[in-house]
Amino acid sequence: MPQLSIIVYGPNAQGHLTELLDSLEARPLPDAEVIVAAVGDWARETAEGHSPETVVVSLPDGTGDAAARAAGAARASGRWLHFVHAKDGLPAGASRLIAERTAELDDTATGAPVDVLLLDHVTTTWQTAAATSRDGRLLAGAGRADLALNEAADLLRLTPLLGTRALRTAFWRAHEEQLTTEDEPYAAHAALLHADRVACLNQVAYEHRKLRPESLPQLAPEVRFALIDRYESLLSLAKDRRATRAVLYDLMVRDLVRTFAGEDLPDAVAREFFRRASVAAVRWRPEGHERPAGIEGVRHALLEEGAYTKYRAFQAANRSRRAAKKAVRTRKRQLGAKLRDQQYHRALSRPVDPNLAVFAAYWERGVSCNPAAIAAKLAELAPHIRRVWVVNKENAALLPPGTDHVIPGTRSYWETLAAAKYLVNNVNFPNAVVKRPEAIHLQTHHGTPLKRMGLDQMEHPAAAKGLDFAALLARIDKWDYSVSANSHSTRMWERAYPARYTSLDHGYPRNDVFYSATAADVRAARERLGIAPGKTAVLYAPTHRDYEAGFTPRLDLAALADRLGEDTVLLVRAHYFYGGAASPLTGLRRSGRIIDVSSYDPVEELCLAADALVTDYSSIMFDYANLDRPIVVYADDWETYRTTRGVYFDLMTEAPGQVARTQEELAQIFLSGNWRDESAAKARAAFRRRFCEYDDGRAAERVVRRVFLGEPEEALPPVLPIEERTPAPTPEEATA
Numbered sequence: 001m002p003q004l005s006i007i008v009y010g011p012n013a014q015g016h017l018t019e020l021l022d023s024l025e026a027r028p029l030p031d032a033e034v035i036v037a038a039v040g041d042w043a044r045e046t047a048e049g050h051s052p053e054t055v056v057v058s059l060p061d062g063t064g065d066a067a068a069r070a071a072g073a074a075r076a077s078g079r080w081l082h083f084v085h086a087k088d089g090l091p092a093g094a095s096r097l098i099a100e101r102t103a104e105l106d107d108t109a110t111g112a113p114v115d116v117l118l119l120d121h122v123t124t125t126w127q128t129a130a131a132t133s134r135d136g137r138l139l140a141g142a143g144r145a146d147l148a149l150n151e152a153a154d155l156l157r158l159t160p161l162l163g164t165r166a167l168r169t170a171f172w173r174a175h176e177e178q179l180t181t182e183d184e185p186y187a188a189h190a191a192l193l194h195a196d197r198v199a200c201l202n203q204v205a206y207e208h209r210k211l212r213p214e215s216l217p218q219l220a221p222e223v224r225f226a227l228i229d230r231y232e233s234l235l236s237l238a239k240d241r242r243a244t245r246a247v248l249y250d251l252m253v254r255d256l257v258r259t260f261a262g263e264d265l266p267d268a269v270a271r272e273f274f275r276r277a278s279v280a281a282v283r284w285r286p287e288g289h290e291r292p293a294g295i296e297g298v299r300h301a302l303l304e305e306g307a308y309t310k311y312r313a314f315q316a317a318n319r320s321r322r323a324a325k326k327a328v329r330t331r332k333r334q335l336g337a338k339l340r341d342q343q344y345h346r347a348l349s350r351p352v353d354p355n356l357a358v359f360a361a362y363w364e365r366g367v368s369c370n371p372a373a374i375a376a377k378l379a380e381l382a383p384h385i386r387r388v389w390v391v392n393k394e395n396a397a398l399l400p401p402g403t404d405h406v407i408p409g410t411r412s413y414w415e416t417l418a419a420a421k422y423l424v425n426n427v428n429f430p431n432a433v434v435k436r437p438e439a440i441h442l443q444t445h446h447g448t449p450l451k452r453m454g455l456d457q458m459e460h461p462a463a464a465k466g467l468d469f470a471a472l473l474a475r476i477d478k479w480d481y482s483v484s485a486n487s488h489s490t491r492m493w494e495r496a497y498p499a500r501y502t503s504l505d506h507g508y509p510r511n512d513v514f515y516s517a518t519a520a521d522v523r524a525a526r527e528r529l530g531i532a533p534g535k536t537a538v539l540y541a542p543t544h545r546d547y548e549a550g551f552t553p554r555l556d557l558a559a560l561a562d563r564l565g566e567d568t569v570l571l572v573r574a575h576y577f578y579g580g581a582a583s584p585l586t587g588l589r590r591s592g593r594i595i596d597v598s599s600y601d602p603v604e605e606l607c608l609a610a611d612a613l614v615t616d617y618s619s620i621m622f623d624y625a626n627l628d629r630p631i632v633v634y635a636d637d638w639e640t641y642r643t644t645r646g647v648y649f650d651l652m653t654e655a656p657g658q659v660a661r662t663q664e665e666l667a668q669i670f671l672s673g674n675w676r677d678e679s680a681a682k683a684r685a686a687f688r689r690r691f692c693e694y695d696d697g698r699a700a701e702r703v704v705r706r707v708f709l710g711e712p713e714e715a716l717p718p719v720l721p722i723e724e725r726t727p728a729p730t731p732e733e734a735t736a
Helices: 013-026 041-048 065-074 094-108 135-142 149-157 169-179 184-194 221-237 242-262 267-283 294-305 308-348 369-381 411-419 454-459 469-476 487-496 509-516 519-529 557-564 584-591 603-609 620-627 638-645 663-672 678-691 699-708
Strands: 004-010 032-039 055-059 080-085 116-124 165-168 198-209 353-360 386-390 420-425 440-443 481-483 502-504 536-540 568-572 594-596 612-615 631-634
Touching (some): 004 013, 004 065, 032 041, 041 055, 055 065, 065 080, 065 169, 080 094, 080 169, 094 116, 094 198, 094 638, 135 149, 149 184, 149 242, 165 184, 198 638, 221 267, 242 267, 294 308, 308 411, 353 369, 369 386, 369 420, 369 509, 369 699, 386 411, 411 420, 454 469, 454 487, 481 699, 487 502, 536 603, 557 594, 603 620, 612 620, 620 631, 620 678
Parallel strands (some): 004 032, 353 386, 353 420, 420 440, 440 481, 481 502
Antiparallel strands (some): 080 165, 116 165
16 A cells, blocks of 8 residues: 555646646655546547656546546555646645655554645746745644644634545545536635644645646636635534634625625626625624724725715725825835936946955844955954944944944945945845945855756746845846855856856855864853853754745754754744643753754854754755764755755755754764764765865955955965864863
């Protein structure tokens, strides 16, 4: 019996079935079967042209989606079912993630089994690709423990897609009649309402493709009435469950109001829709239910009142008010921009100040990264050059006392940028900044690239969303110098950012501290973090996924801390959805076994304090390797990340240490001691030779002498060979 039956169903809509089956064929799973419930000859021929292991169920043209799902499920032999519409897609590695998570649920079940596994997804349209959903936060908030829906009724707010639910086969068989419906959102919600227990996989495992409405048969206006029927049926299923009924009621009123307000329905249909929606809103309103505040609350009240004419008048008044406010905002913005341009261009007519340097980092967040290290060395070697930081209003109060700074958008900001000879940033200055012939723009970057950057992102829409590549090229054409930590970065920057700048192969200034820090510095860093002597501190620093909404925790930190024991402290460098006071993490935080360091700066201090690093694809691994301490890569979604974000090399074969693909593997790496064995040391040594090539503790000095003092390349301190460098002492050495 396979673990997972992937049931692809429906017609070959606009030819998308081919790419879906190609993706499944490219990554076959030994513990999964693929069944295609092919509707029509085109879908059947497409399915039969793929892997011979694929089971094809031929269905006549016109067979509905519900019947196709049922036909596919009837042939399934797996423990779990995943229904995938033929027009949709599966991100790389998605089926493996589902199979592993469901197997984990089967292995750990002690009471009532989990019936439904909830998944995250991305949405692709005819215009855009791989837009993240809002579901990630809800899934993350639910954690990895299985639970009854009453314990987490907000899960009903997840996008109602059947493809984002994996169903236990026995559960499907027991409720097939109730779930076999052409109304897919109803089936998606009903699956949750019928389930005894549910669990979450807070990773993207489904691609929902929205076809262009103009390419589909036109719906009769009266079809909108089915939305009211759907919610009334769902509310009847939840009538004895107060929490779930309250959430469903909120969803119903929201969707009914949006449908009425947002669709151009004929007046007769709109009136009847409003009347029926009003009846449903009154009939199903939970006892003690409070309407939302503000305009939304007014809409709800008018709907319940059945006041069609008042609602239309309210809509018209709102439209007029919004239009007036928009006009005022637009006028203010235009006047402000005009005034700013005048001030800036007046400032550009004045001479450049040869002793003024402007620094910025991470989109004006504060004093950090390579610009901070360069500014510190500049104060030492060229104190006559004034250093001014660009810092946004929110972070200005957090600056070290006495930091000379300007706030973006202010008059002093534009005048300072216009006058400065040196402009230093680890990202880019705004498009409006003019490159003066006498000025020098220094791009420091903020990491070694594993993921695709710059123009290389064009091939990866999930990573490139919102990027204006023409504007990007205009920004990089202003660069005079580009700092690099290794020859790999130099080559990739030249490819991703093609322009006439000079590459400074001097190392990353922010990494100098990894060679200058003393045993006292290491001890002090651990004391500031509250790490008790003798404890092993593991820094967990995952990266952002372009295909996910916000930070999605990939580890059950409570379970991991429990496995690693009381002598291990986890430093977590990312926001984690801890849940309420009853969360198992609460006690671990209080005891100091888990420390949230998401807002802790500088990150280099965290590295000094840590005995080991656990990361996935974050560039922190390249910096931490300078310390020659163990690194473990946790790559649970490597295939998805590699496909959606794009990478420059295969981290799985060129990792800086041990690699774990599951949480259990990660725990075993530490429990067995493999995290610091000979194999890990060899991998780290090769990684250091390649990626710590120019980092020797004197990078900032080389950059300052070359750029600010104008010294020739041959006069700069040479890069020390890696075998002659001495990193900062480890925490164990620092306490010896």
